[in-house]
Amino acid sequence: MSSAHSGPNPGGPSSSVAVHSAGNARKINFCQWCGGPTKHEIPDGEEKIRAICTVCDKIAYENPKMVVGCLIEHDNMVLLCKRKIQPSYGLWTLPAGYMEIGESATEGAIRETWEEACAEVEVLSPFAQLDIPLIGQTYVIFLARLKKPHFSPGPESSECRLFAIDDIPFDSLAFSSMVVTLKLYAEDVKAGKLKFHYGIINKKPGTSPSDIHAYTLDYHLQS
Amino acid sequence: MSSAHSGPNPGGPSSSVAVHSAGNARKINFCQWCGGPTKHEIPDGEEKIRAICTVCDKIAYENPKMVVGCLIEHDNMVLLCKRKIQPSYGLWTLPAGYMEIGESATEGAIRETWEEACAEVEVLSPFAQLDIPLIGQTYVIFLARLKKPHFSPGPESSECRLFAIDDIPFDSLAFSSMVVTLKLYAEDVKAGKLKFHYGIINKKPGTSPSDIHAYTLDYHLQS
Numbered sequence: 001m002s003s004a005h006s007g008p009n010p011g012g013p014s015s016s017v018a019v020h021s022a023g024n025a026r027k028i029n030f031c032q033w034c035g036g037p038t039k040h041e042i043p044d045g046e047e048k049i050r051a052i053c054t055v056c057d058k059i060a061y062e063n064p065k066m067v068v069g070c071l072i073e074h075d076n077m078v079l080l081c082k083r084k085i086q087p088s089y090g091l092w093t094l095p096a097g098y099m100e101i102g103e104s105a106t107e108g109a110i111r112e113t114w115e116e117a118c119a120e121v122e123v124l125s126p127f128a129q130l131d132i133p134l135i136g137q138t139y140v141i142f143l144a145r146l147k148k149p150h151f152s153p154g155p156e157s158s159e160c161r162l163f164a165i166d167d168i169p170f171d172s173l174a175f176s177s178m179v180v181t182l183k184l185y186a187e188d189v190k191a192g193k194l195k196f197h198y199g200i201i202n203k204k205p206g207t208s209p210s211d212i213h214a215y216t217l218d219y220h221l222q223s
Numbered sequence: 224m225s226s227a228h229s230g231p232n233p234g235g236p237s238s239s240v241a242v243h244s245a246g247n248a249r250k251i252n253f254c255q256w257c258g259g260p261t262k263h264e265i266p267d268g269e270e271k272i273r274a275i276c277t278v279c280d281k282i283a284y285e286n287p288k289m290v291v292g293c294l295i296e297h298d299n300m301v302l303l304c305k306r307k308i309q310p311s312y313g314l315w316t317l318p319a320g321y322m323e324i325g326e327s328a329t330e331g332a333i334r335e336t337w338e339e340a341c342a343e344v345e346v347l348s349p350f351a352q353l354d355i356p357l358i359g360q361t362y363v364i365f366l367a368r369l370k371k372p373h374f375s376p377g378p379e380s381s382e383c384r385l386f387a388i389d390d391i392p393f394d395s396l397a398f399s400s401m402v403v404t405l406k407l408y409a410e411d412v413k414a415g416k417l418k419f420h421y422g423i424i425n426k427k428p429g430t431s432p433s434d435i436h437a438y439t440l441d442y443h444l445q446s
Contacts, residue, residue, distance in 0.1 A: 030258035032251045032274070032283060037258075045378070048323065051255070060255060062324050065286045066361060100271065101285050104354040104423040105361065106442055125444050126352065126421040129363070131327040138289065138328065140352070142421075155268070196419040196446035198349040198365075200327040219329055221348050223419035223446055 025051045028060050064136040067177070068108040069096025070121055070144040071185060077162035078185070079151060080169075081116050084158040088174035088210075094141065094181065095119075105140050113144070117160045119151035128184060128197040130177050139177045143194065165189055176201055176215045196223040248274045251283045287359040290400070291331040292319025293344055293367040294408060300385035301408070302374060303392075304339050307381040311397035311433075317364065317404065318342075328363050336367070340383045342374035351407060351420040353400050362400045366417065388412055399424055399438045419446040 026040050028051035036055025043050055043059055051060040071094055072079040080092040095116040099108040106123045113121050121144040130139040151160045163169070165186045173179050180201055188194045199220040207214035249263050251274035259278025266273055266282055274283040294317055295302040303315040320335040322328055329346045336344050344367040353362040374383045386392070388409045396402050403424055411417045422443040430437035 028255045030253055030255050032253050032255045032261075035253035035258060035260075038255075061321070063288045064322055064324055066289065098284070099287050099361075101287055101359045102356055104356050104442065105352065106354075106421070106423070106444075107356075123442075123444070125446050126419060127446075129328065129349065129352070131329075133325050133327050133330075136324045138322075194446075196349060198329070200329070219327065219346075221329075221346070223348050223350075223417075 025049050025060070025062065028062075031056060031058060032060065033058055062136075064131075064133075064138055066099040066105065066108075067096050067137055067139045068099045068105045068112065069094045069139070069141050070109045070113045070123065071127055071141055071181065072113070072117075072119065072121055072144045072146060074146050074149070074162055077164050078168065078182070079117060079119065079146075079160060079162055081153065081157040082159040082161075083156065083174055084153070085156045090158070091172050091174035092169050093174040093178050096139070096141070099140075106142060109140075109142050109144070114154075116154045116157050117151045118154050119160075120147040121145060122147055125194070126196050127194070128181050128199070130180055130197075130199050130201050132177065132201045132203075134203050137177075139181070141181050173212055176203065176212045179212050180215070180217055197221070198223075248272050248283070248285065251285075254279060254281060255283065256281055285359075287354075287356075287361055289322040289328065289331075290319050290360055290362045291322045291328045291335065292317045292362070292364050293332045293336045293346065294350055294364055294404060295336070295340075295342065295344055295367045295369060297369050297372070297385055300387050301391070301405070302340060302342065302369075302383060302385055304376065304380040305382040305384075306379065306397055307376070308379045313381070314395055314397035315392050316397040316401050319362070319364070322363075329365060332363075332365050332367070337377075339377045339380050340374045341377050342383075343370040344368060345370055348417070349419050350417070351404050351422070353403055353420075353422050353424050355400065355424045355426075357426050360400075362404070364404050396435055399426065399435045402435050403438070403440055420444070421446075 031053035034056045036053045038051040039054050040049050095113040097112040113119050123142045123144045125143050127143045128141045153160050168182050184197050200218040201215050204214040254276035257279040259276045261274040262277050263272050318336040318339040322331040336342050346365045346367045348366050350366045351364045376383050391405050407420050423441040424438050427437040
């Protein structure tokens with residue numbers, strides 16, 4: 001997660017996520033292009049309330065954000081980073097962060113891995129797409145390998161470490177998306193075949209965002 | 224493509240895409256939350272120029288948008304829609320459109336198929352993720368099947384039709400993303416095995432957005 005986005009929290013909702021990621025047209029009060037005040041209406045031919053500029057008529061669309069990251073395999077272990085920033089300070093995550101305009105998902109995943117784990121990686125294959133509708137995020141995780149056997153904590157990590165699959169700290173992971181990704185990976189490795197997984201992570205109503213195990217994995221599809 | 228987004232053109236750049244999809248922090252002149260004027264600077268700890276509110280300090284992040292759609296198989300044919308809207312009026316496409324906040328990619332793909340082809344579908348498996356960095360879009364296409372053998376043009380389509388693979392109108396498709404998706408699909412069918420594909424569509428410099436064959440497919444990975 002680049003510091004560029006350490007505010008709009010990947011993987012766990014917060015008030016800033018409600019504005020930035022999960023979207024709420026009613027919180028958009030002004031047009032970002034002309035500065036005019038907005039009205040909140042359903043535009044002609046549409047079905048959802050949008051913020052529409054009362055001066056220039058432009059509509060401010062909001063869409064889900066992609067979080068891209070790498071699951072790095074090395075000597076039958078996987079690389080995790082301990083977060084030195086909020087949210088989920090002190091908990092473990094795969095290197096991942098928001099995809100930027102102008103880059104591809106693989107470029108974003110490689111960049112985030114460099115920023116968080118100072119590791120140069122080659123992306124090998126797509127591993128998972130996990131949608132989290134509640135917070136307007138989609139995780140896209142790639143399998144990758146180290147180009148050189150080197151890694152060290154970047155500015156947002158306090159530690160980077162290789163874990164054998166049986167030693168993955170499932171109770172100290174930063175986000176539900178990481179629990180799901182690493183569980184699917186461990187299952188695939190034990191079954192002897194890595195697949196591509198699609199799924200929807202629905203957080204259980206009334207649970208805390210910090211309860212990373214309070215989710216259901218729905219619509220799980222594999223290729 | 225829902226009318227909600229028929230402006231910010233999926234698959235072919237235009238001036239509106241430059242603002243809405245491909246992103247340009249310098250075009251964001253006002254804060255959409257407080258209305259304050261923005262400055263354009265690289266925030267502390269970041270690397271890209273962002274629009275930052277000079278009153279409330281909020282940063283306006285821009286991220287790529289996901290376009291979700293269905294490749295519907297029926298009796299060894301695939302369902303295409305002829306576009307009754309710009310861009311690419313009169314050309315053929317898979318039913319697809321921008322993913323909305325609050326829905327999953329599969330829900331979005333099912334919704335767009337209902338809107339454009341009046342078809343009820345079941346999603347079977349993920350088929351492709353295709354990034355188009357130039358216009359800040361990522362296509363996510365699912366294989367699907369008709370729940371009932373019924374389809375008809377929605378308000379944005381003039382015709383919906385099943386095509387045998389050898390009859391797909393590759394020269395009359397609406398977007399490069401559709402050329403790539405349908406080529407990969409035809410290859411997989413001929414090889415007897417459907418895979419999941421990841422790739423980056425880079426438009427050839429200096430070519431027109433309407434030249435749907437002026438691209439390279441880079442970083443093609445399969446699962």
